[in-house]
Amino acid sequence: MSHDRNVETARIETERDQSNPPQQLLDISDLSVTFPSQEGPVEAVTDVSLSIEPGETVGLVGESGSGKSVTAATILGLLEESARIDGSVEFDDQQLLTKTDDELREIRGDRISMIFQETGSSLNPVLTVGDQISETIRTHRSIPNEGISRLETSVLGNLLRSKSHPTNYERSWEQTVELFERVGIPAPEQRALEYPHEYSGGMKQRAMIAMAISCRPDLLIADEPTTALDVTIEAQILDLIDEVQAEFDTAVLFITHDMGVVNEICDRVAVMYAGRVVERAPTDELFAHPKHPYTQALLDSIPSLEGGQTLDPLAGQVPDPTDKPPGCPFGPRCPSATACCDARFPPEYPVTTADEPLPVREGGDDDVPSPRRNDPTGHAVHCVLYGSGDGLAPRRSPSDEDRQNADRGRPETDGGEP
Numbered sequence: 001m002s003h004d005r006n007v008e009t010a011r012i013e014t015e016r017d018q019s020n021p022p023q024q025l026l027d028i029s030d031l032s033v034t035f036p037s038q039e040g041p042v043e044a045v046t047d048v049s050l051s052i053e054p055g056e057t058v059g060l061v062g063e064s065g066s067g068k069s070v071t072a073a074t075i076l077g078l079l080e081e082s083a084r085i086d087g088s089v090e091f092d093d094q095q096l097l098t099k100t101d102d103e104l105r106e107i108r109g110d111r112i113s114m115i116f117q118e119t120g121s122s123l124n125p126v127l128t129v130g131d132q133i134s135e136t137i138r139t140h141r142s143i144p145n146e147g148i149s150r151l152e153t154s155v156l157g158n159l160l161r162s163k164s165h166p167t168n169y170e171r172s173w174e175q176t177v178e179l180f181e182r183v184g185i186p187a188p189e190q191r192a193l194e195y196p197h198e199y200s201g202g203m204k205q206r207a208m209i210a211m212a213i214s215c216r217p218d219l220l221i222a223d224e225p226t227t228a229l230d231v232t233i234e235a236q237i238l239d240l241i242d243e244v245q246a247e248f249d250t251a252v253l254f255i256t257h258d259m260g261v262v263n264e265i266c267d268r269v270a271v272m273y274a275g276r277v278v279e280r281a282p283t284d285e286l287f288a289h290p291k292h293p294y295t296q297a298l299l300d301s302i303p304s305l306e307g308g309q310t311l312d313p314l315a316g317q318v319p320d321p322t323d324k325p326p327g328c329p330f331g332p333r334c335p336s337a338t339a340c341c342d343a344r345f346p347p348e349y350p351v352t353t354a355d356e357p358l359p360v361r362e363g364g365d366d367d368v369p370s371p372r373r374n375d376p377t378g379h380a381v382h383c384v385l386y387g388s389g390d391g392l393a394p395r396r397s398p399s400d401e402d403r404q405n406a407d408r409g410r411p412e413t414d415g416g417e418p
């Protein structure tokens with residue numbers, strides 16, 4: 001018996017090794033997040049799996065309320081205590097969900113940094129921008145603080161810098177000015193002495209990027225960092241993120257609702273809808289062959305490059321998270337929906353290379369095949385089962401053909417997987 005158990009353990013471990021290759025920097029699997037509320041539990045994130053390799057830029061895209069920020073906050077350990085978290089978030093093979101607040105604080109700002117849209121609230125209004133960044137450097141690069149308080153550093157800053165002997169404060173200040181230069185803040189020595197209210201939105205965002213890269217993080221989480229900026233400044237900030245990403249080999253999780261931004265800087269994309277990832281693919285592939293009707297609708301709603309005109313804005317709204325429909329949450333807005341979509345959520349389904357036999361889900365739902373399985377291409381689709389892609393048919397009952405396709409697994413294959 002014990003022999004059998006060893007064999008079984010070895011098999012499970014081998015499977016785990018294969019399903020969890022060590023080259024992933026971040027590996028989220030089956031993450032669900034539920035908040036308590038007056039109207040009962042609100043599931044903001046459902047069964048999200050997402051991985052990021054070192055140095056890679058992955059976009060997380062979706063409309064407002066799709067669960068992007070909650071996913072990011074979970075990675076960073078910033079959710080309120082009352083939230084229930086299921087699943088796994090591994091960073092560099094360490095499970096983040098079981099870390100203490102202190103351990104997480106150490107990882108944040110040392111290995112994982114973040115930038116947000118609301119830069120204003122991330123910067124302390126009563127400290128100069130330079131002081132805030134140099135303090136971050138002293139804290140996270142383990143340069144001891146020498147017992148100088150915040151107030152003293154502000155008041156004594158110039159004095160300390162004039163000493164011939166470099167102090168830690170002085171060194172961190174020099175590094176701050178270098179970082180300011182690196183992120184394109186003009187007159188960096190002067191600007192470092194100014195307060196946040198003296199900065200424009202774009203300059204604040206540059207300063208936040210300087211702070212975020214001061215620890216040379218392995219992962220940068222950027223949550224809508226350019227949403228509040230005008231398009232010219234946005235383009236500059238995206239270029240900057242791209243540059244520092246290449247220079248420091250930082251992986252980036254880029255959260256946005258803007259497919260145009262995704263196209264600009266992401267290597268791969270995961271599309272979220274109503275708390276779930278509904279499609280994932282390399283960016284080129286996603287733009288060339290979107291599979292999920294929601295992705296198609298998002299792409300159709302990108303303002304055209306020439307005219308800046310919105311072609312086909314997405315009608316309808318994301319379902320109320322306290323009152324999600326039983327079937328596919330996109331069903332009510334989906335041009336390809338059939339009656340099946342109303343009944344139950346179509347399971348995530350990989351788009352595989354042509355001819356590859358599709359495994360049958362063990363103990364799965366009777367007429368819904370579609371196993372969830374390792375997807376080497378990182379490209380999966382939920383609702384291909386009941387029609388998407390070419391078939392923009394009106395809502396209808398499943399045809400015999402649908403059922404046959406369901407039996408086989410997947411109606412169409414384009415075989416164009418990378």
Ligand SMILES: Nc1ncnc2c1ncn2[C@@H]1O[C@H](COP(=O)(O)OP(=O)(O)OP(=O)(O)O)[C@@H](O)[C@H]1O
Nearest residue numbers: 035042044063064065066067068069070071257321
């Ligand atoms: N602390 C919370 N308590 C209860 N519900 C929450 C909480 N935080 C988020 N939610 C809900 O979870 C869902 C997902 O929110 P989230 O902020 O992740 O969306 P998002 O995709 O980041 O949207 P946006 O583009 O507007 O930032 C929303 O319905 C939101 O109301």
Ligand code: NI
Nearest residue numbers: 068069070223
């Ligand atoms: Ni958000």
